[in-house]
Amino acid sequence: MLMEDDNKTRDRSKTAETRKTDSSNGIFLKDIILALKEGVALGVSVGIYGLVLGVLGRQLGLTWLHMLLMSTIVLAGSAQFVALPMIAANINPIVIILTTFIVNLRHALMSISLIPYLKDTSNKTVALLTYALTDESYAQYMGKTGEKTNGYLLGAGLNVWLYWNVTTILGIFIGGMIDDPIKYGFDFAFIAAFIGLIANQLQDRFLVIAAIISVILSLIFSYLVPGKWYIIIASVLASIIGTIIEIRSENNGR
Amino acid sequence: MVDSKYLLIIIGMGIVTYSTRFLPVYIFKDHRLNRTILKWMRFVPVTILSAIIAPDIFMPEAGGGTLDISLRNPYLIAASLTMLAALKIKNLIGVILVGMISILILKNFVIF
Numbered sequence: 001m002l003m004e005d006d007n008k009t010r011d012r013s014k015t016a017e018t019r020k021t022d023s024s025n026g027i028f029l030k031d032i033i034l035a036l037k038e039g040v041a042l043g044v045s046v047g048i049y050g051l052v053l054g055v056l057g058r059q060l061g062l063t064w065l066h067m068l069l070m071s072t073i074v075l076a077g078s079a080q081f082v083a084l085p086m087i088a089a090n091i092n093p094i095v096i097i098l099t100t101f102i103v104n105l106r107h108a109l110m111s112i113s114l115i116p117y118l119k120d121t122s123n124k125t126v127a128l129l130t131y132a133l134t135d136e137s138y139a140q141y142m143g144k145t146g147e148k149t150n151g152y153l154l155g156a157g158l159n160v161w162l163y164w165n166v167t168t169i170l171g172i173f174i175g176g177m178i179d180d181p182i183k184y185g186f187d188f189a190f191i192a193a194f195i196g197l198i199a200n201q202l203q204d205r206f207l208v209i210a211a212i213i214s215v216i217l218s219l220i221f222s223y224l225v226p227g228k229w230y231i232i233i234a235s236v237l238a239s240i241i242g243t244i245i246e247i248r249s250e251n252n253g254r
Numbered sequence: 255m256v257d258s259k260y261l262l263i264i265i266g267m268g269i270v271t272y273s274t275r276f277l278p279v280y281i282f283k284d285h286r287l288n289r290t291i292l293k294w295m296r297f298v299p300v301t302i303l304s305a306i307i308a309p310d311i312f313m314p315e316a317g318g319g320t321l322d323i324s325l326r327n328p329y330l331i332a333a334s335l336t337m338l339a340a341l342k343i344k345n346l347i348g349v350i351l352v353g354m355i356s357i358l359i360l361k362n363f364v365i366f
Contacts (some may be wrong), residue, residue, distance in 0.1 A: 043352040063257055073268035083267060093263045101270035106302065113280035113298035119283045126279050132277040135306055142299035143284035145344070154296025185354040188329070192336045194307045199340035199349075201300045214301035215308040219321060222309045234305035246293060 010252040027151045035155025043163040045190035049077050050164050054171015060088040064169045071168045087178030106231045111137045117148055132157025143197025219223045328360035
């Protein structure tokens with residue numbers, strides 16, 4: 001009897017289903033501020049990419065207004081990096097937009113995995129919260145220990161938006177002044193932040209196994225497929241394998 | 255000057271980007287999702303974040319973008335140290351500092 005109850009509790013915690021209280025569905029300033037505070041390090045690494053993009057933009061003849069419009073309307077680091085040279089080279093707009101779509105398709109996967117957290121949130125609020133759904137804000141929200149509030153998600157997005165806009169515009173003005181050795185450190189800040197946020201989520205062995213499988217698959221597929229497809233393929237497959245391993249181990253009466 | 259072609263391109267980019275972020279939640283959030291899908295979703299954050307950074311660690315661009323699983327790969331060593339730190343301390347700023355200091359030392363003072 002006790003065993004059965006135990007299993008039930010465990011089952012519940014093992015689905016992504018989460019019970020959210022009213023306080024996590026509303027948007028509160030204190031959660032936004034908390035996200036901004038905890039997002040400083042991620043923001044700095046976003047900012048380094050932003051500066052590099054701004055410098056590239058300047059070389060391609062863009063003004064601060066071009067940059068502001070692009071960084072606000074698109075708000076997607078790697079897509080902007082890919083698109084800028086294409087725009088400068090006068091490539092067919094349809095091709096540029098399609099490329100952007102493909103580069104950003106991984107966000108659809110992130111978006112789907114947010115459903116358990118947003119299912120009691122109004123469509124309007126979802127429309128606002130997903131505007132700034134980026135690799136960094138998603139990582140910060142998912143890696144947050146404790147309650148995941150809508151305010152925190154908004155704050156994590158705002159955080160990325162701020163650093164990205166300020167630095168991509170700044171890059172237009174400063175030109176090529178970033179020192180290389182320092183850049184290594186900040187480049188790695190992004191990787192280190194992601195490692196920290198992943199570590200927060202490795203709560204049982206199934207998640208650990210899935211993460212390791214995803215690493216291996218992403219390495220293999222980054223050789224095999226063009227662009228960023230390896231991210232989506234590795235994540236979908238590793239998640240399926242993790243699910244299968246978990247279900248099998250449950251069926252084995254453990 | 256911002257011309258209309260530039261504006262059209264970035265508005266198009268903005269629409270497709272936003273649709274990848276908003277539409278999946280919007281379309282599926284009111285559906286009852288079956289248990290297996292919910293189980294699968296639990297794995298997405300960890301696997302997608304791992305897949306985003308793995309190539310930067312195991313095939314660093316500085317090494318020509320080829321697979322390097324050896325002690326001569328500073329990114330792999332720094333990432334391992336960072337992971338150890340992350341499992342010990344829960345403070346994200348601390349973890350990031352461990353990572354940045356590791357890579358700066360490895361890159362600048364250790365000859366690879």
